[in-house]
Amino acid sequence: xxxxxxxxxxxxxxxxxxxxxxxxxxxxxxCSHGVIHKLIAEVVEELGLEEKTIGISPVGCAxxxxxxxxxxxxxxxxxxxxxxxxxxKRLNPSKMVFTYxxxxxxxxxxxxxxxxxxxxxxxxxxxxVNNAIYGMTGGQMAPTTLxxxxxxxxxxxxxxxLNGYPLKISNLLAQLDGTCLVTRQSVQNAAAVKxxxxxxxxxxxxxxxxxxxxxxxxxxxxxxxxxxxxEKANKWMEENMFPFYPLGDLKNID
Amino acid sequence: xxxxxxxxxGNEAIAHAAIRYGADGYFGYPITPQSEILETLMAEMxxxxxxxxxLQAESEVAAINMVYGGAGTGKKVMTSSSSPGxxxxxEGISYIAGAELPCLIVNVMRGGPGLxxxxxxxxxxxxxxxxxxxxxYRLITLxxxxxxxxxxxxxxxxxxxxxxxxxxxxxxxxxxxxxxEKVVLPxxxxxxxxxxxxxxxxxxxxxxxxxxxxxxxxxxxxDPAIMEENNLRFxxxxxxxxxxxxxxxxxxxxxxxFLLVAFGSSARICLKVVENARKEGLKVGLLRPIxxxxxxxxxxxxxxxxxxGILSVELNAGQMVEDIRLAVNGKVKVEHFGRLGGIxxxxxxxxxxxxxxxxx
Numbered sequence: 072x073x074x075x076x077x078x079x080x081x082x083x084x085x086x087x088x089x090x091x092x093x094x095x096x097x098x099x100x101x102c103s104h105g106v107i108h109k110l111i112a113e114v115v116e117e118l119g120l121e122e123k124t125i126g127i128s129p130v131g132c133a134x135x136x137x138x139x140x141x142x143x144x145x146x147x148x149x150x151x152x153x154x155x156x157x158x159x160k161r162l163n164p165s166k167m168v169f170t171y172x173x174x175x176x177x178x179x180x181x182x183x184x185x186x187x188x189x190x191x192x193x194x195x196x197x198x199x200v201n202n203a204i205y206g207m208t209g210g211q212m213a214p215t216t217l218x219x220x221x222x223x224x225x226x227x228x229x230x231x232x233l234n235g236y237p238l239k240i241s242n243l244l245a246q247l248d249g250t251c252l253v254t255r256q257s258v259q260n261a262a263a264v265k266x267x268x269x270x271x272x273x274x275x276x277x278x279x280x281x282x283x284x285x286x287x288x289x290x291x292x293x294x295x296x297x298x299x300x301x302e303k304a305n306k307w308m309e310e311n312m313f314p315f316y317p318l319g320d321l322k323n324i325d
Numbered sequence: 326x327x328x329x330x331x332x333x334x335g336n337e338a339i340a341h342a343a344i345r346y347g348a349d350g351y352f353g354y355p356i357t358p359q360s361e362i363l364e365t366l367m368a369e370m371x372x373x374x375x376x377x378x379x380l381q382a383e384s385e386v387a388a389i390n391m392v393y394g395g396a397g398t399g400k401k402v403m404t405s406s407s408s409p410g411x412x413x414x415x416e417g418i419s420y421i422a423g424a425e426l427p428c429l430i431v432n433v434m435r436g437g438p439g440l441x442x443x444x445x446x447x448x449x450x451x452x453x454x455x456x457x458x459x460x461x462y463r464l465i466t467l468x469x470x471x472x473x474x475x476x477x478x479x480x481x482x483x484x485x486x487x488x489x490x491x492x493x494x495x496x497x498x499x500x501x502x503x504x505x506e507k508v509v510l511p512x513x514x515x516x517x518x519x520x521x522x523x524x525x526x527x528x529x530x531x532x533x534x535x536x537x538x539x540x541x542x543x544x545x546x547x548d549p550a551i552m553e554e555n556n557l558r559f560x561x562x563x564x565x566x567x568x569x570x571x572x573x574x575x576x577x578x579x580x581x582x583f584l585l586v587a588f589g590s591s592a593r594i595c596l597k598v599v600e601n602a603r604k605e606g607l608k609v610g611l612l613r614p615i616x617x618x619x620x621x622x623x624x625x626x627x628x629x630x631x632x633x634g635i636l637s638v639e640l641n642a643g644q645m646v647e648d649i650r651l652a653v654n655g656k657v658k659v660e661h662f663g664r665l666g667g668i669x670x671x672x673x674x675x676x677x678x679x680x681x682x683x684x685x
Contacts, residue, residue: 122532125398137541143530145397146543147390148420154387155394159530161378162350162400163519166532184390187383 088112090121094138101301103291104133106258107171107200107267112140114272115167118279124167125159127152131173132206150181153188156195160278167279169196175205178214178240185240192249192283196274199241199286202293203312210296214238217315222296237315241288245321251277252285253321257313259292259305270320282324290316326513335475335501338508339405339431340365342479343377347514348429349400350378352391356410357443358499359433363405375516385410389417389430396426397542399522399529401483405431407499408449409440411457418492419458423544425559427486429479430464430494433502436667444667445499447589450644453496454618461556463563465493465570466617468588472506474615480511487525489566496617498640500590500669572615573624577603581610583683584628586649587638588614590669595638597672602679609679617645622652629653634683638675639663658683 090112098104115124121142128136130149137144147155152170160168177185177199185197204222205211211224215237219228229237245253252274256267267289274285290312292304299307333341340362343351353363363381371377378395382388388404395402406414411432421428432453436446453466465485467478475497482493523531533539546552574592577599578584587595592613602609612628614621628635635657637646643661650659662678664670 122534125530125532127394134545137539137543141533141539143533143540144542145394145530146424146541146545148393148416151386151390151393151417154382154390155397157380157387158350158352158378158391158394158402159398161380162395162402163398163531183383184387187387 088116090116090141091139092141096139097135098132099295101292101294101304102132103200103202103258103289106264107198107289108136108139110258110264110268110271111169111198113268114275115142117272118275120167120275120279123165124169125163127156127159127168127170129170129172129176131176133171133173133200134207136171150176150179151184152176153181153184153193153195153197157188157191157193160193160195167275169198169275169278171198172200173206174199174201174203174213174215178238182240186244186247189244189284189286190247190249194278194281195284196278197284197286198271199288200291201288201316202291202296203237204293204296206293206296214240217311239316241286241321244286249284250286250322251283251324254286254323255288255290255316255318255321257290257308257318259308288316290318328512329510331508331510332505333472333508334361334503334505335469335472335497336361336433336503337365338472338476338510339479339495340369341510342476343403344369344371344375345511345513346480346483347375347401347516348377348403348483349516350380350395350402352380352382352388352395352402352404354382354385354388354406354410356407358435358445358502359405359407359431361502362431375513377516385413386417389414389421392428393417393421393424393426396421396428397424397530399526399531401517403429403431405433407433407435408437408446411449411452415458418464419460419462420544421492422458422462422464423460424542425490426492426542427483427490428492429482429486430492432494432496434496434498436665442667443499445590445640445669446667447498447591447640448642448644448665449496450617450639450641453494454620454648462559463491463566463618465489465491465566466496467493468496468615468617469501470589470592470613472501472504472508475501476508476510485570489562491562491566496589498590567619570616571619571621571623573621574613574615575624576611576613578610578612578628580608581628581631582608582633583610583679584632584635585609585611585638585675585679586614586625586635586645587611588617588645591638591640594670594672594675598675598679601672601676607684614645620648620652625649625652629656632657634658634660636679636683637661638670640669641665
């Protein structure tokens with residue numbers, strides 16, 4: 072069969088979402104960000120929110136998220152995305168507003184902004200990429216770094232006596248009356264991606280229906296920071312991250 | 326609704342003026358001596374009258390970032406605080422300047438450094454006009470010396486901020502914030518509609534429509550060649566502001582042999598100093614900078630050729646005096662007189678200082 076015979080719309084089982092542009096991504100091979108970006112683009116398209124969505128990008132590896140998804144974006148200072156999203160949504164209540172934040176951004180420097188936006192029940196979606204490390208700055212310890220896990224600022228592994236405990240911030244956010252959905256997802260295989268997309272879609276629907284704050288945590292890999300091949304990083308995540316950050320809904324109010 | 330004459334505090338005038346000038350949002354955190362701004366807005370419930378959003382944030386840091394977000398969507402947004410709180414806002418102010426967003430900030434200054442005192446001061450002059458946050462940026466700085474100007478500068482500040490896509494700040498102090506005075510409040514201006522915002526602010530993140538590229542609000546640019554271009558564009562804008570937006574007031578300067586330079590509450594005290602000095606036969610005038618940046622350099626250069634000496638009168642250890650000296654460039658003697666830590670000078674003290682330091 073010739074190539075042009077194969078590429079026919081009736082044979083099409085998968086296509087890149089329209090909102091994803093052709094800019095080459097700066098993410099490392101095996102990184103979870105690319106898949107999560109794609110899910111956002113798909114959800115925005117499927118809900119018909121292309122002209123209504125405003126994304127708030129973080130400081131961290133996803134600082135350039137605005138280079139890949141063709142919607143309007145505001146680039147936040149480190150940790151401040153939930154405060155920015157608060158104002159964007161309150162001043163423009165008909166818009167769809169989401170933040171995209173890493174573990175350092177959301178659970179260290181931006182803890183106050185995250186907790187208070189969630190506690191006010193802002194009608195926004197907080198997308199939380201937890202790979203237990205600071206990727207962009209070169210692999211330093213994150214608030215979610217596991218006990219014993221080495222990083223460049225805890226080269227002998229996270230020591231609880233020295234660094235405190237890894238922070239299960241989603242569990243904390245689930246306690247707040249302002250959140251309607253707090254869920255932990257992953258994107259390391261097709262089944263997980265499918266599940267994660269469903270959760271993300273629910274989160275976006277919640278925001279548009281004025282139900283309060285939805286938090287979607289993606290337990291993720293950072294093969295460069297973890298110094299593993301993508302394949303090994305996925306396995307390491309399943310064996311080490313999932314037991315400490317178990318997947319599933321922490322809170323889901325219909 | 327029409328304009329209205331009221332008796333109120335400077336802080337309250339800011340709040341009423343914000344509603345009447347059609348502000349879309351205010352985000353603040355309580356701190357003395359300016360909490361009446363947030364309190365008045367909450368009591369007025371403008372969200373029921375004009376649709377204006379008012380929110381008490383969890384911190385000054387959050388409040389300025391709410392302003393950054395709101396401004397990014399083209400809305401007329403503002404925040405207020407006092408010195409220690411404004412220090413916390415510096416990160417956000419730098420980002421707002423770097424992303425070229427319009428907004429209004431109010432600093433009702435108190436004494437520092439540190440937690441300092443809740444009494445009035447003008448010690449944040451350097452912070453406001455020389456930077457405060459990181460990077461090469463400028464804030465359009467308006468210094469009110471009456472409750473009327475507190476109200477008027479809300480409108481002027483927003484106009485200048487949107488004209489130049491640059492943050493503007495009202496640099497007041499505890500006296501002007503707390504003092505009660507007659508004020509003519511402006512008539513109600515309607516808030517802009519979404520359509521008007523999209524038309525007037527094509528850069529605003531109002532949702533990407535199919536007829537344009539995505540709007541991206543950011544101060545980030547990793548390519549140094551482009552980042553330098555961005556900075557040169559900012560500098561060209563600052564130059565335009567310096568050429569077009571200098572504001573000041575002259576009082577009995579025509580025949581002055583000695584010049585007082587003072588802003589805000591200090592300038593009010595200096596009005597009395599001029600009056601008392603004239604009674605003694607001393608030809609003293611007052612120049613009151615209204616914009617602290619852009620600084621009224623040219624008029625000072627003019628007076629440098631006329632007067633025998635200049636006294637900069639400030640509630641600080643000598644900050645604006647440096648800009649006066651730069652402006653006159655050694656042509657005439659320039660000295661400073663100030664009181665610190667929340668103490669406010671009397672007219673007699675100032676006149677005494679003028680005699681000792683300048684007239685001799």
